Amino acid sequence: MKYNKALLSFLYYFSIIxxxxxxxxxxxxxxxxxxxxxxQVGNFQSSNHHSVGYNFPITIQTSIPDSVxxxxxxxSQNSYRNYKDQQNLQPISADKKDLKNKITNEITVWPKLEExxxxxxxxxxxxxxxxxxxxxxxxxxxxxxxxNIFWIKFLLALRTYLAIVVLVILLIMIQIFKKxxxxxxxxxxxxxxTRVIGFIILGxxxxxxxxxxxxxxxxxxxxxxxxxxxxxxxxxxxxxxTPRLDFNLSIFILGLSIIIIGFLFNQGEVLKQENDLTI
Amino acid sequence: xxxxxxxxxxLAERNLKSKELAEMIGITExxxxxxxxxxxxxIRFSTLEAICKALDCQPADILAYEKx
Numbered sequence: 133m134k135y136n137k138a139l140l141s142f143l144y145y146f147s148i149i150x151x152x153x154x155x156x157x158x159x160x161x162x163x164x165x166x167x168x169x170x171x172q173v174g175n176f177q178s179s180n181h182h183s184v185g186y187n188f189p190i191t192i193q194t195s196i197p198d199s200v201x202x203x204x205x206x207x208s209q210n211s212y213r214n215y216k217d218q219q220n221l222q223p224i225s226a227d228k229k230d231l232k233n234k235i236t237n238e239i240t241v242w243p244k245l246e247e248x249x250x251x252x253x254x255x256x257x258x259x260x261x262x263x264x265x266x267x268x269x270x271x272x273x274x275x276x277x278x279x280n281i282f283w284i285k286f287l288l289a290l291r292t293y294l295a296i297v298v299l300v301i302l303l304i305m306i307q308i309f310k311k312x313x314x315x316x317x318x319x320x321x322x323x324x325x326t327r328v329i330g331f332i333i334l335g336x337x338x339x340x341x342x343x344x345x346x347x348x349x350x351x352x353x354x355x356x357x358x359x360x361x362x363x364x365x366x367x368x369x370x371x372x373x374t375p376r377l378d379f380n381l382s383i384f385i386l387g388l389s390i391i392i393i394g395f396l397f398n399q400g401e402v403l404k405q406e407n408d409l410t411i
Numbered sequence: 412x413x414x415x416x417x418x419x420x421x422l423a424e425r426n427l428k429s430k431e432l433a434e435m436i437g438i439t440e441x442x443x444x445x446x447x448x449x450x451x452x453x454i455r456f457s458t459l460e461a462i463c464k465a466l467d468c469q470p471a472d473i474l475a476y477e478k479x
Contacts, residue, residue: 405452406452406453409445409450409451409452409453410451410452410453410454410455411438411442411443411445411446411451411453411454411455411458
């Protein structure tokens with residue numbers, strides 16, 4: 133019981149801190165959106181703004197045909213080499229960093245590169261070699277999209293600011309933990325609030341996915357190809373940027389589970405009442 | 412509820428007050444009131460035994476079944 137109280141107190145204060153932080157961030161972003169005409173004021177800037185666009189989930193695919201790229205971190209050259217080209221061991225320019233810069237010039241992208249295929253060989257204690265069999269790399273990230281069509285822009289903004297539901301969830305959590313700290317028992321309000329959290333999570337997933345599907349109709353594929361002497365080079369490096377359905381199955385299952393837990397709390401409340409009314 | 416609690420009648424017959432009975436059987440007056448008003452969902456055998464002992468009666472004197 134003592135440990136339960138300590139845990140509940142921790143969760144209560146943690147929820148308050150998270151709520152205050154989320155509220156501050158929301159006020160910051162909404163203030164920029166409302167009062168500023170650009171996404172930057174002095175040293176402060178906002179990544180989502182009507183002047184520059186809103187983050188949209190994408191997948192970036194890069195293809196480097198017939199290449200094995202080795203990053204020798206312990207090597208002073210520290211370069212990427214195309215081992216197929218044995219005669220001319222010039223570092224190829226399309227390394228990860230350049231690739232990122234190239235994309236950044238086209239549209240603003242923050243790729244979190246997650247190489248699909250790689251092997252790590254530990255050679256020394258503090259140094260290791262990463263070998264990429266880099267024929268096809270895929271990464272998940274966000275592209276900043278903007279549109280001059282009002283309703284697409286509105287949908288993009290709506291998708292971004294839909295995350296405000298986190299504030300509502302945190303507020304409900306604060307109320308739940310506050311009540312449980314005083315009386316660790318089943319109650320009608322606990323059951324209702326738990327179910328509300330579950331439905332908010334499911335609703336968020338549903339609306340978010342629907343918005344992405346609608347926007348994806350107007351933002352299909354961005355492809356960047358290589359040119360060799362100003363001629364399209366079909367065996368060169370290319371980048372495909374496609375919309376990503378940002379549907380998180382684990383969060384969806386979490387939402388469903390929370391709803392079930394809410395119903396269980398309701399049943400617990402009925403049993404508690406029966407117990408209380410047993411003389 | 413088709414089970415009726417006749418505790419008021421038995422108490423009146425024995426000239427006892429609810430407060431006195433509650434003290435005798437060791438439950439709160441609020442719980443006894445719930446029992447008397449028929450709001451109780453169940454009654455423990457131990458409580459029934461204590462009531463019968465205090466009032467010198469049978470369970471059937473306190474509880475009765477009425478067709479709805």
